[in-house]
Amino acid sequence: MKHDNYFKITLPALSRNESFARAAVSAFAAQLDPTVDKIGDIKAAVSEAVTNCIVHAYADSPVVGVVEITAKIKDDTLYIKIRDKGCGIDDIKQAMTPLFTSKPEEERAGLGFAVMESCCDKLKVTSTPGKGTTVTLTVRLDKKELA
Amino acid sequence: MSVELISRDNGIVAVITGEIDHHAAAQIRTEIDFALERQTPSLLIFDMSGVTFMDSSGIGLILGRQRITESYGGAVAVKNPSPCARRIITLAGLSTLIIEGKKENKNEAR
Ligand SMILES: Nc1ncnc2c1ncn2[C@@H]1O[C@H](COP(=O)(O)OP(=O)(O)O)[C@@H](O)[C@H]1O
Ligand SMILES: [Mg+2]
Numbered sequence: 008m009k010h011d012n013y014f015k016i017t018l019p020a021l022s023r024n025e026s027f028a029r030a031a032v033s034a035f036a037a038q039l040d041p042t043v044d045k046i047g048d049i050k051a052a053v054s055e056a057v058t059n060c061i062v063h064a065y066a067d068s069p070v071v072g073v074v075e076i077t078a079k080i081k082d083d084t085l086y087i088k089i090r091d092k093g094c095g096i097d098d099i100k101q102a103m104t105p106l107f108t109s110k111p112e113e114e115r116a117g118l119g120f121a122v123m124e125s126c127c128d129k130l131k132v133t134s135t136p137g138k139g140t141t142v143t144l145t146v147r148l149d150k151k152e153l154a
Numbered sequence: 155m156s157v158e159l160i161s162r163d164n165g166i167v168a169v170i171t172g173e174i175d176h177h178a179a180a181q182i183r184t185e186i187d188f189a190l191e192r193q194t195p196s197l198l199i200f201d202m203s204g205v206t207f208m209d210s211s212g213i214g215l216i217l218g219r220q221r222i223t224e225s226y227g228g229a230v231a232v233k234n235p236s237p238c239a240r241r242i243i244t245l246a247g248l249s250t251l252i253i254e255g256k257k258e259n260k261n262e263a264r
Binding site for chain 1 (some may be wrong): 219241
């Protein structure tokens, strides 16, 4: 018998939560019996998306913002949604261009989206300026054994 | 994450162990920059053999230190990066900074 599975967490947008966020998603993904490389991919992609919420989305916010992470497993595919209610992105195409960063003074490399793209099968970014951003990462995992 | 700084000849080796993300990078940066300011080493080597996780914040860390060392004629290199670190470094087009060599050991420092 197969059931879809999911979890949802919300975290304050604090940098000390970056490691917890990627660990939580990779622990959830473990039920699909991923390879060590796949776990590394998932951790890197989640880390990039969550860091962007912390570094960019709430950069001008007077209060600590919220990051919402939803992960869903359907068949052998993991869908991860990382959402903030921050400043949004005016020009998504420009934002996703490798090496583009709006914060060079903070030593951002402008490679977050490039890492997400290379680590996932699919990357979708939707954003409304002033309202927030949602990044959806899709990772296909070839289950060694269907439960 | 831990960072250990080893001075030898006119270089500094920064042995980074554990996870390099945006949170950890801030601390690593502070420790290394303090040493750079005092010693202006001609070569800063990041020993990344013990890095268990790295995202693009690690690239910002390397490039930021490269900017500082180059400002006084120095350079940076990345020694024996672990597979996950190597992957991000290669993706960033920085594989020319990678060097291979003997594992750093503090006890052998002069
Ligand atoms: N969640 C977000 N909210 C607002 N802006 C964002 C968000 N994510 C990314 N951006 C914008 O997209 C740019 C590129 O992101 P990225 O590729 O991760 O590079 P970096 O984080 O190093 O700047 C950022 O500099 C920022 O301007
Ligand atoms: Mg980023």
